Amino acid sequence: MLGEVLVIDDAKVVRTSLGRIMRRCGYALLEAENGELGLQLLALHPEVRVVFLDINMPVMDGMTFLEQIKSRFADRELPPVIIVSTETEMKSILKALALGASEYVMKPFDESIIKSKLDIVGIGYNT
Numbered sequence: 199m200l201g202e203v204l205v206i207d208d209a210k211v212v213r214t215s216l217g218r219i220m221r222r223c224g225y226a227l228l229e230a231e232n233g234e235l236g237l238q239l240l241a242l243h244p245e246v247r248v249v250f251l252d253i254n255m256p257v258m259d260g261m262t263f264l265e266q267i268k269s270r271f272a273d274r275e276l277p278p279v280i281i282v283s284t285e286t287e288m289k290s291i292l293k294a295l296a297l298g299a300s301e302y303v304m305k306p307f308d309e310s311i312i313k314s315k316l317d318i319v320g321i322g323y324n325t
């Protein structure tokens with residue numbers, strides 16, 4: 199196993215499909231249905247290698263999560279965050295990138311698209 203991936207999305211279907219792809223890539227899945235639960239998991243699992251983050255979620259959205267990790271984990275090197283979004287959210291994507299996200303992927307995605315994003319953020323995977 200190469201490490202852990204944290205998928206934060208309120209849509210179970212997105213967490214499941216990303217989990218399936220990332221397991222094939224060699225990663226164990228940690229999943230959260232909102233930013234607050236994602237923060238808790240990241241605190242418990244500092245070894246997380248990469249985060250996939252939805253923008254619109256109840257309780258705590260992706261923007262707030264991005265703001266929070268910078269202050270809460272200021273002493274830690276943070277994993278790259280890849281925004282998982284829809285084309286209609288382009289303005290939000292740009293804002294998320296400005297807040298520190300590394301890359302974004304549009305829904306729907308497939309394994310080759312995810313691997314191309316891992317290449318961009320410099321995260322290795324089993325081929």
Ligand SMILES: [Mg+2]
Binds near residue numbers: 207208209252253255
């Ligand atoms: Mg959502």
